Amino acid sequence: NKHHSDTQIIYRRDVTVTITSEPVLSRVLHNDVIFQSAMTEDEIRKRLGLYVYTDMYRNAKNKLESDRVCIISGIPGVGKTTLAEMLLVDHLVNDWQLVTINQNITEALRVLREDPKSKQIFYYDDFLGQIKSGAKLAKNEDRTLLQLMKSISSSKSKRFILTTREYILAQAKEEHEQLARSNIDIYQFVIECTDYNIEAKARILANHLYYFGVPQRYIAAIIKNERYREIINHQNYSPRIIELRTNTFDFKACTPSRYPDEFISKLNNPSEIWFNAYNHLSEAARHLLLSLVSCGDAVYLKDLKRAFESFWGFRSNLYSLQRSPNDYMRALRELEGNFFLIHEEGEERVLELHNPSVLDFIEGFLRREPDTIGHIVESAISFEQITCLANTLGVIKYLEDASAPSNTLLGEAIARTFSSPNMTASKRGLDHAKWEKKDINKWRRMRVCIKVADEINNIHLRKVVEDIANECFDQLADSIESFDESIMVLELLTSSDWVSEATLNKIIKISKEEIKSDESLEYQTLEDLSFSIDWASHNRNRFSDQEYEEYLELYSKVIRSKVDDLRFESDRSTLESSLSTLGEIESYVDLDLSLEKISLAEAIAECPDYEPDESNRNPSPSPPTTSTGACDPEIIKSIFNSLIK
Numbered sequence: 001n002k003h004h005s006d007t008q009i010i011y012r013r014d015v016t017v018t019i020t021s022e023p024v025l026s027r028v029l030h031n032d033v034i035f036q037s038a039m040t041e042d043e044i045r046k047r048l049g050l051y052v053y054t055d056m057y058r059n060a061k062n063k064l065e066s067d068r069v070c071i072i073s074g075i076p077g078v079g080k081t082t083l084a085e086m087l088l089v090d091h092l093v094n095d096w097q098l099v100t101i102n103q104n105i106t107e108a109l110r111v112l113r114e115d116p117k118s119k120q121i122f123y124y125d126d127f128l129g130q131i132k133s134g135a136k137l138a139k140n141e142d143r144t145l146l147q148l149m150k151s152i153s154s155s156k157s158k159r160f161i162l163t164t165r166e167y168i169l170a171q172a173k174e175e176h177e178q179l180a181r182s183n184i185d186i187y188q189f190v191i192e193c194t195d196y197n198i199e200a201k202a203r204i205l206a207n208h209l210y211y212f213g214v215p216q217r218y219i220a221a222i223i224k225n226e227r228y229r230e231i232i233n234h235q236n237y238s239p240r241i242i243e244l245r246t247n248t249f250d251f252k253a254c255t256p257s258r259y260p261d262e263f264i265s266k267l268n269n270p271s272e273i274w275f276n277a278y279n280h281l282s283e284a285a286r287h288l289l290l291s292l293v294s295c296g297d298a299v300y301l302k303d304l305k306r307a308f309e310s311f312w313g314f315r316s317n318l319y320s321l322q323r324s325p326n327d328y329m330r331a332l333r334e335l336e337g338n339f340f341l342i343h344e345e346g347e348e349r350v351l352e353l354h355n356p357s358v359l360d361f362i363e364g365f366l367r368r369e370p371d372t373i374g375h376i377v378e379s380a381i382s383f384e385q386i387t388c389l390a391n392t393l394g395v396i397k398y399l400e401d402a403s404a405p406s407n408t409l410l411g412e413a414i415a416r417t418f419s420s421p422n423m424t425a426s427k428r429g430l431d432h433a434k435w436e437k438k439d440i441n442k443w444r445r446m447r448v449c450i451k452v453a454d455e456i457n458n459i460h461l462r463k464v465v466e467d468i469a470n471e472c473f474d475q476l477a478d479s480i481e482s483f484d485e486s487i488m489v490l491e492l493l494t495s496s497d498w499v500s501e502a503t504l505n506k507i508i509k510i511s512k513e514e515i516k517s518d519e520s521l522e523y524q525t526l527e528d529l530s531f532s533i534d535w536a537s538h539n540r541n542r543f544s545d546q547e548y549e550e551y552l553e554l555y556s557k558v559i560r561s562k563v564d565d566l567r568f569e570s571d572r573s574t575l576e577s578s579l580s581t582l583g584e585i586e587s588y589v590d591l592d593l594s595l596e597k598i599s600l601a602e603a604i605a606e607c608p609d610y611e612p613d614e615s616n617r618n619p620s621p622s623p624p625t626t627s628t629g630a631c632d633p634e635i636i637k638s639i640f641n642s643l644i645k
Contacts, residue, residue, distance in 0.1 A: 049211040051086050054200040060189050061087060064161065067187055068153045073166040074191035076360055077240025080163040081125055083191065087161055091121045098123060102427045105144045112151060113571050121159040122152065128164045128172045142178040143527055147577040166190060193238050199631040201232040204239055206639050208246040216645060217256040223640050227260035234267040240357055241270055248338060274361035281334060283321055287312045288331040289339055292351060293362045294376050294385045296392060296424035301349040303423040307381055314379040345435045350425045363393045370401040378409055383417040384424045384440065387448045397455045411464035414449055418468055442472055443485035450492045462498045469493060473507040476514050483520050484528040487535050494539060508542055521558050526581045529555060537588045556591055563596040572607040575600055
């Protein structure tokens with residue numbers, strides 16, 4: 001096959017192992033943790049064929065080899081996940097074990113500790129996905145993540161690849177002091193569309209046309225009069241748009257001669273890709289899609305049905321839309337494959353958005369349709385719908401622009417749904433093999449409430465949030481295992497100017513009593529103690545001099561007791577994390593913990609898997625990526641001519 005032999009050059013060029021050779025491909029396909037188990041062999045072959053090995057890939061590979069940790073960041077659709085997959089495959093064919101992380105970073109640390117010598121590459125895709133528009137990481141996740149990075153960066157047999165949107169990384173550093181004070185930026189490798197030179201753009205387009213099976217007549221239309229040059233030179237060129245115009249394009253609705261114009265029109269206005277698809281949906285399917293997005297990017301089928309029926313019923317009555325008993329199943333069939341995928345989970349089924357750009361489209365759509373935001377809020381059956389509108393989509397503030405804004409709508413919805421069961425689904429386990437409902441406790445919900453009340457100046461809303469806060473702190477003793485999270489909520493409340501002094505005095509009094517309780521001190525780890533001490537130091541005026549001195553004296557005793565217990569710990573990562581935490585505590589308050597730090601350092605040196613810490617070596621800066629200068633026109637022409645059978 002003429003194209004197949006040429007394609008070896010297109011996507012493998014300088015790489016020493018030919019990935020598509022059968023022995024190597026077999027090793028990739030039979031690695032039980034690479035990609036998702038639902039992915040077929042044909043799909044993996046197809047993705048391997050899409051890869052284009054550029055200077056950007058080589059620079060990222062060099063950075064990973066040098067620093068052992070690489071955070072690939074950039075705007076949506078620029079190719080972050082694809083670059084990460086290329087680096088992963090390169091390691092897999094060289095006998096590295098892939099460990100895929102999905103939120104549970106502590107589990108990744110466990111895997112690292114259990115097998116410190118073997119070659120392992122850790123992968124965390126969209127590792128700050130929940131940080132959009134002010135959401136926060138889970139309990140101690142920032143510390144644990146940094147500890148994992150530190151451990152891997154000092155190990156010759158470990159690598160760590162993470163991907164994130166650049167602006168989300170910036171937001172995370174604003175929200176989390178541990179990230180802000182860290183040297184996380186030195187691991188960053190930023191991708192921009194301008195980093196793809198003309199030849200790379202041409203090869204990406206050619207690979208997509210071939211491996212996604214674009215009909216020959218449509219390929220010929222792209223080649224005729226060299227229309228491909230308009231695509232690869234377009235200012236809005238991005239790998240995601242190329243994929244959407246080749247993989248999910250409805251060729252039956254477009255003649256071959258119109259295909260180049262259709263392709264270029266979507267580059268002129270990228271949002272039209274989903275806008276046109278959305279406009280062609282039935283009313284029921286549109287409402288099902290909005291219901292899904294309001295619940296997050298993945299949800300159990302039975303929960304989505306309830307959300308859809310509430311939203312669809314509300315809007316049908318409001319706008320006199322025609323309904324039938326089969327609306328849900330018809331809408332489900334209409335959307336499956338193009339907008340979302342359905343996964344089997346035992347007797348359950350989970351729906352997951354097919355492409356992250358759907359979220360981007362719906363976000364823009366809702367910004368222009370504040371009435372629809374209000375209707376989702378008014379018909380919401382789960383607090384996670386409020387969370388998604390506030391955090392994931394960041395559109396809830398546009399409620400104020402509705403044609404008939406209600407002063408009580410949002411407050412009533414929060415009061416109604418605050419204690420509702422969790423709905424949003426996430427994959428669990430290091431191999432992403434199983435689904436479960438996200439654990440979103442009341443303190444994490446409180447953080448969402450406070451964020452919304454900070455953004456929207458509404459008396460009724462703020463009164464509802466304040467009442468819920470009072471109720472949560474009244475029950476603090478019953479949820480002492482989440483005490484550190486209550487401190488995070490307390491910190492947010494004390495920094496909000498709309499909370500009454502009576503409420504603040506009450507919840508601070510409750511918190512100060514619980515801070516010193518035996519049960520609280522038993523539950524708190526060193527990291528939890530660090531957070532409590534940090535809060536107390538920033539709210540010194542809330543303590544009398546005697547209270548503050550007693551507080552520090554009590555905590556210094558507890559810290560020393562916990563360090564004594566840690567001396568018998570054999571896990572190096574735990575000890576290193578605890579040692580780092582002691583340094584943090586010393587920076588917050590006037591406590592001398594030098595003896596405790598020496599004790600932990602000695603325990604680390606005695607660990608069976610101890611290696612000298614190389615983390616102070618200077619990670620390499622991101623090398624410059626390939627130039628976007630001109631390319632020999634004959635090379636470009638030969639790339640596309642090879643597509644013609």
